[in-house]
Amino acid sequence: MTSSLLSCCLLFLTVCPTDGFLFYMLYRCEFNVTDVNKAEFTYSHYYERKEYVRFSSSLGKFVGFTAYGVKTAERWNNDTTALSKRKADTEGFCRHNAGLWKEGVLSKSVQPSVVLYSSTSSSTSSSGRHPSMLVCSVYDFFPKQIQVSWLRDGQKITSDVTSTEELADGDWYYQVHSELEYTPRSGEKISCVVEHASLDKPLITDWDPSMPESERNKVAIGASGLVLGLILSLAGFIYYKRKARGRILVPTN
Template sequence: MDPSALGWLLVIITINSADGFREYAVDRCVFNSTELKDIQYINSYYYNKLEYARFDSNVGKFVGYTKYGVMNADRWNKDTSLIAVRMAQKEAYCLNHVTAFYPHILTKSVEPTVRLYSRTPPAGHHPSMLVCRVYDFYPKTIKVRWLRDGQEVTSDVTTTDEMEDGDWYYQVHSTLEYTPRSGERISCRVEHASLKEPLVTDWDPSMPDSERNKLAIGASGLILGLILSLAGFIYYKRKARGRILVPTS
């Protein structure tokens, strides 16, 4: 290619890529099973990141979202062959991808991790509050229940919805407000598709988390103090050993 022509080509590419206008289309498949009836095919058209028209298999036609999109949707909907082609994509495009995803990704499951700890309740609430944090599990559906001596507790229980972690995993928090009784056993019971049987975690009231933390911090401080004291003593002894005593008259 002639160098001057190549130079002009680079100039044209640079001008068109800098703050240029971009139009593109995106195909999506929304589904909750491998059954064709549970699959939705969506074909969206964008101009500068703004969706101006869409074909939705659940609607069976194009829908416009801007003046330009409405004009094109009306024109495309008159073409019955185009509508038939788009409807066929639900099976030809979506079904093939969905059936490939399910056995390799979406049927996999990850067991939840459970942490049971106490929390200081707000003023005026029950004297004790336990939190059952369940996290890093997949798929989303999960059941978290509280048990007192093996019997389910339904009052004074607050459970959040499943929250996305942003990495395909989920987490959920359940709180129990209760008045402790001597000798009782409080447990958090978790049921999930990844578990062969429910996961039951018992609360150990022997020492609250806050007390454990205080004890750990105190022990760490004591050990550090002993180390510094020992280092100071060794330093003093070495200094004393190197001194020269001068007799005085």
């Protein structure tokens, strides 16, 4: 699985009254989960939303981005106390918290749930028939990295497959959807395969071509309605015939 680059920020704001000026400081830590000891720490000063001076742990000093920032950086670089404090923040704030983040959050994993269903395909095959579309939807997994593939009779399918990117749900979980367009063949076995860090082995979900329970219920309800309609129609016809037999015809002059 590929590594991830994450960042955490600590923001201090100083807001002045209307028509005043805005000044704030930003602590930022960027790290790769494979090696938090290489985390990059930056400490920046902003004035009117423009960064004018920054400490960078990779450079080990302050750098300025405006005329005032250049003078400020030069002064702080000559101040051993200020420089030592920011270097200490690299370990105390950035790498320490990156380690806690990795241990407490990034090392955790949540197993995905899989829903495999049939959808309608708008394209037409060379034989003139509309091929079928199978959708493998994978929900509520963490971390983000995941692999979804398809098997036909145990062999990996490499064509007619489209997949979305991993989509964030906004609650630390992700979802992804993979579609397979194919022409059904009698006796074949189609499977969706999910590989994820939370799983000891690939999660294989086989496609069951039988009608889903929801569809069976719809058919059952429709059939029941049809039978009931026929019974009511027959009862009405019998009632009408009986009434017709008991009716007395009066000749007209």
